[in-house]
Amino acid sequence: MITFDAVTKRYPDGTVAVDGLSLEAPTGEITVFVGPSGCGKTTSLRMINRMIDATEGQILLDGVPVQGIDPPTLRRGIGYVIQQAGLFPHRRIVDNVATVPYLLGWDRRKARARAMELLERVGLDSALARRYPFQLSGGQQQRVGVARALAADPPVLLMDEPFSAVDPVVRTSLQDELLRLQAELNKTIVFVTHDIDEAIKLGDRVAVLRVGGRLAQLADPKTLLSDPADDFVREFLGRDRGIRRLQFVSTAGLRLRTDLTVEEGFGGGTAEPWALVVSADGAPVGWVADARPDVLEPFGTFVHGRDSMRSALDAALLSPSGCAVGVDENGKVVGVATREALDEALAEAADG
């Protein structure tokens, strides 16, 4: 656990970057620091591994004040990932990843073997190991940065806007990858971002900071969206807070109808205005309107019980039928959520 105890950072020029910050980043969870540019996120993060020293207050790692630990020793036990990856250009990828193991005096073979294992873990082809950083794309470099931070298996990982310099598609896959890794590794992660969507997606807990380095609110993402502490947080969360909150509402309780599916070759003639055509192996094929049974209309799916209400609503909006197709993990249709069912679920979500 990382504890901030009334931490203040005043730079020599008088700027107060962090002001009386007290919070805890619990073991095995992702704590996100989010806030507008210049609010003191980076400063807060870098005080944990003593890249910056606090002016007042103290930071504790599992109860031990970091001020008492020699900075290089402290840093070797804390993974650190930065925006531009900061890979060593003169070293091959495998040796970049093995940086901290080498520093810790592991023998070369063991360090390299560990590096290869981590490259695979972060989803990089082992053929990249012998390349130099300039031969990799930005997204690949960022993955290497994560692998390097994990190499000596530190319990704590600090990440400073690690994904903000890559394009949105790559960013999404890096975020998913991080969540997948975290499910396996259970690190104590402090993640800095200015992007509230990223904060909500990744954080177990989100600390919203305001300019001047004061904590505005610390809460889990769902609470943050439903109960912002004040106008600053509300404004920072943005306009579509309600929709985004649906991301945390499960579809497990969503009522599905199973009587709206028909087989391929259906010629019309049910009492319903819309029917879902399902192939022999259970996959959805398309919607047909009763009036025009020969025209297949588009459909949207969500994995029932796993995906959120936001996905279900999105699926419904993708189809002229206004219904969302619930599928199982294998993509087989398990039922259809009609507008009425979605309505009920939304009403429930709005209440609680």
Added chain:
Amino acid sequence: MSWLIAFFDWLVEFFGDPARWSGPDGIPARLLEHLEFSALALALAVLIAVPLGLLIGHTGRGEVVVVVSANLARALPTLGLLVMFVLLLGAASVWPVIIPLVLLAVPPILVNTFEGIKGVDPELRDAAYGMGLRGGQVLGRVLVPVALPLILLGCRLSAIQVVATTTVAAYTGLGGLGRFIIDGFATKDYARVVGGSVLIVLFALVVQILFALAQRVTVSPGVSRRLKVR
């Protein structure tokens, strides 16, 4: 075209004379002297300027030394210095020649080493410290390999200058390839002048090539980006 023919005649006369290839005033002996003076001066300059440049670039303290040295290099007349040191120290030893050569060779190495280290991407330096490298490790394992092309460039510039300026050492009565030129002019033996100049140019070319090779061997392909992106 007659001057070209005369030029080649002189070359043939100079290099073709078997007497030129032996004795204390022969080509091998003069070449060796030239090499000795240049190598000694360059080695001393490297020993002084590289550590100093690394230290100043890494700590950011003492930048004024770099600035002053760069300006002095432009302001000081090498020949003047040479004559002054010979007058001060006498012409009995090599030092009156070596000291000005070293003074001449230090600034390019110092400035380039300093700039090379200081110019390393701050993010990279930051990442190195963030991984837990200590100050000396950051310098030795990250900054120097990344700044190496500039450090070598400084050494190469100095080497070329030293090789060229060592020619002037002949004025003080010392040896080296400059002797051919000075003695040639004194005796109106133009074959000797031309032959000596050609030797100096070749010498400088070889130095260039050696540095290019050293660069290839010591600079990581990740820094020189010599490899193609596969």
